[in-house]
Amino acid sequence: MFRPQKIQPKEGQESVWDYPRPPRLEPCDKQIKIIxxxxxxxxxxxxxxxxxxSHPPTYYIPPEDIKMEYLQPAEKGSFCEWKGPGNYYTLTVNDKQAINVAWYYPNPTPAFADIKNYVAFYAEPMDECLVNGETVTPQPGNFYGGWITSDIVGPFKGGPGSWGW
Known part of the structure:
Protein backbone atom coordinates (compact mmCIF):
# COMPACT_ATOMS: atom_id res chain seq x y z
CA MET A 1 0.00 0.00 0.00
CA PHE A 2 1.24 3.48 -0.87
CA ARG A 3 2.16 5.60 2.15
CA PRO A 4 2.34 9.35 1.59
CA GLN A 5 5.49 11.25 2.45
CA LYS A 6 4.84 13.21 5.63
CA ILE A 7 5.68 16.92 5.43
CA GLN A 8 7.87 17.84 8.39
CA PRO A 9 6.15 20.52 10.47
CA LYS A 10 8.03 23.70 11.27
CA GLU A 11 7.94 25.33 14.68
CA GLY A 12 4.35 26.22 15.57
CA GLN A 13 2.89 23.75 13.04
CA GLU A 14 1.15 20.40 13.43
CA SER A 15 1.35 17.46 11.04
CA VAL A 16 -1.88 15.61 10.38
CA TRP A 17 0.27 12.47 10.39
CA ASP A 18 0.88 12.98 14.10
CA TYR A 19 -2.87 13.02 14.81
CA PRO A 20 -4.29 9.79 16.30
CA ARG A 21 -6.51 7.06 14.92
CA PRO A 22 -9.09 6.66 16.38
CA PRO A 23 -9.52 10.43 16.33
CA ARG A 24 -9.22 12.71 19.33
CA LEU A 25 -11.70 15.39 20.39
CA GLU A 26 -10.32 18.50 22.05
CA PRO A 27 -11.66 21.92 23.04
CA CYS A 28 -10.52 24.82 20.88
CA ASP A 29 -10.48 28.41 22.12
CA LYS A 30 -9.44 29.89 18.77
CA GLN A 31 -11.95 32.27 17.23
CA ILE A 32 -13.99 30.52 14.54
CA LYS A 33 -16.02 32.63 12.11
CA ILE A 34 -18.13 31.56 9.16
CA ILE A 35 -19.60 33.99 6.64
CA SER A 54 -4.22 12.35 7.61
CA HIS A 55 -7.09 14.85 8.04
CA PRO A 56 -6.96 18.56 8.83
CA PRO A 57 -9.06 19.45 11.90
CA THR A 58 -12.83 19.49 11.68
CA TYR A 59 -14.38 22.17 13.89
CA TYR A 60 -17.65 21.60 15.76
CA ILE A 61 -19.54 24.72 16.82
CA PRO A 62 -21.96 25.02 19.77
CA PRO A 63 -25.50 25.77 18.53
CA GLU A 64 -25.75 28.85 20.76
CA ASP A 65 -22.96 30.47 18.70
CA ILE A 66 -24.64 29.76 15.36
CA LYS A 67 -27.43 31.78 13.78
CA MET A 68 -29.58 28.64 13.72
CA GLU A 69 -32.48 30.44 12.00
CA TYR A 70 -30.52 30.01 8.75
CA LEU A 71 -30.24 26.20 9.09
CA GLN A 72 -32.94 23.79 8.00
CA PRO A 73 -32.85 20.03 8.69
CA ALA A 74 -31.88 18.10 5.57
CA GLU A 75 -32.94 14.58 4.62
CA LYS A 76 -29.35 13.36 4.29
CA GLY A 77 -27.83 11.22 7.00
CA SER A 78 -24.47 9.55 7.45
CA PHE A 79 -22.60 7.24 9.77
CA CYS A 80 -19.14 7.79 11.27
CA GLU A 81 -17.42 4.75 12.71
CA TRP A 82 -16.13 6.93 15.57
CA LYS A 83 -18.97 9.37 16.26
CA GLY A 84 -22.07 7.41 15.22
CA PRO A 85 -25.07 8.43 13.10
CA GLY A 86 -25.09 12.00 11.82
CA ASN A 87 -27.69 14.39 10.45
CA TYR A 88 -27.30 17.30 8.03
CA TYR A 89 -28.48 20.85 7.61
CA THR A 90 -29.10 23.00 4.57
CA LEU A 91 -28.05 26.64 4.94
CA THR A 92 -30.19 29.40 3.44
CA VAL A 93 -29.32 33.09 3.69
CA ASN A 94 -31.57 35.35 1.63
CA ASP A 95 -31.39 34.12 -1.99
CA LYS A 96 -28.44 31.74 -1.56
CA GLN A 97 -28.63 28.13 -0.40
CA ALA A 98 -26.06 25.40 0.33
CA ILE A 99 -27.62 21.94 0.60
CA ASN A 100 -26.20 19.39 3.08
CA VAL A 101 -23.46 21.84 4.04
CA ALA A 102 -23.37 21.19 7.78
CA TRP A 103 -23.69 18.11 9.96
CA TYR A 104 -24.09 17.13 13.59
CA TYR A 105 -24.43 14.10 15.84
CA PRO A 106 -27.64 14.03 17.92
CA ASN A 107 -26.55 10.88 19.80
CA PRO A 108 -22.76 10.56 19.48
CA THR A 109 -20.72 7.73 20.91
CA PRO A 110 -19.49 8.25 24.50
CA ALA A 111 -16.02 9.39 23.34
CA PHE A 112 -17.66 12.25 21.41
CA ALA A 113 -20.50 13.10 23.82
CA ASP A 114 -19.12 16.65 24.24
CA ILE A 115 -20.11 17.51 20.65
CA LYS A 116 -23.72 16.35 20.89
CA ASN A 117 -25.68 18.66 18.54
CA TYR A 118 -22.58 20.78 17.79
CA VAL A 119 -22.43 21.63 14.09
CA ALA A 120 -19.55 21.27 11.61
CA PHE A 121 -19.53 23.07 8.25
CA TYR A 122 -17.95 22.38 4.89
CA ALA A 123 -15.73 25.38 4.10
CA GLU A 124 -15.95 25.25 0.29
CA PRO A 125 -19.47 26.72 -0.17
CA MET A 126 -18.94 29.53 2.34
CA ASP A 127 -17.87 33.08 1.53
CA GLU A 128 -15.19 32.64 4.16
CA CYS A 129 -14.30 30.42 7.11
CA LEU A 130 -11.70 31.80 9.52
CA VAL A 131 -9.62 30.42 12.37
CA ASN A 132 -8.15 33.24 14.47
CA GLY A 133 -8.59 35.59 11.51
CA GLU A 134 -6.92 33.31 8.94
CA THR A 135 -9.01 32.19 5.96
CA VAL A 136 -9.07 28.40 5.77
CA THR A 137 -8.57 26.18 2.75
CA PRO A 138 -11.11 23.33 2.48
CA GLN A 139 -9.84 19.78 2.75
CA PRO A 140 -9.46 18.42 -0.80
CA GLY A 141 -11.97 16.10 -2.40
CA ASN A 142 -15.38 17.52 -1.40
CA PHE A 143 -16.04 14.57 0.93
CA TYR A 144 -14.33 15.34 4.23
CA GLY A 145 -14.91 18.52 6.21
CA GLY A 146 -11.44 19.45 7.46
CA TRP A 147 -10.14 23.02 7.48
CA ILE A 148 -6.54 23.72 6.49
CA THR A 149 -4.66 26.66 8.04
CA SER A 150 -1.01 27.65 7.82
CA ASP A 151 -0.24 25.85 11.08
CA ILE A 152 -1.35 22.45 9.69
CA VAL A 153 0.75 20.39 7.22
CA GLY A 154 -0.11 17.23 5.24
CA PRO A 155 -0.36 15.70 2.81
CA PHE A 156 -4.12 15.54 3.40
CA LYS A 157 -6.50 12.70 2.69
CA GLY A 158 -9.21 13.56 0.16
CA GLY A 159 -7.21 14.52 -2.90
CA PRO A 160 -6.60 12.35 -5.97
CA GLY A 161 -4.93 9.04 -5.12
CA SER A 162 -5.44 9.36 -1.35
CA TRP A 163 -8.41 7.03 -0.88
CA GLY A 164 -6.18 4.04 -0.15
CA TRP A 165 -4.27 5.69 2.69
Missing part, protein backbone atom coordinates in the same frame (compact mmCIF):
# COMPACT_ATOMS: atom_id res chain seq x y z
CA UNK A 36 -22.20 32.95 4.06
CA UNK A 37 -23.87 35.28 1.57
CA UNK A 38 -22.47 38.27 3.44
CA UNK A 39 -23.86 37.21 6.85
CA UNK A 40 -21.71 36.04 9.77
CA UNK A 41 -23.49 32.84 10.78
CA UNK A 42 -20.84 31.62 13.26
CA UNK A 43 -18.64 33.50 15.71
CA UNK A 44 -17.28 31.47 18.62
CA UNK A 45 -14.32 30.73 20.83
CA UNK A 46 -16.02 27.62 22.25
CA UNK A 47 -15.58 25.09 19.45
CA UNK A 48 -14.19 21.59 19.58
CA UNK A 49 -11.90 20.15 16.97
CA UNK A 50 -11.59 16.54 15.87
CA UNK A 51 -8.06 15.42 15.00
CA UNK A 52 -7.61 12.28 12.92
CA UNK A 53 -4.60 10.86 11.11
Missing amino acids: FNGVTIVDTKKAYRVLET
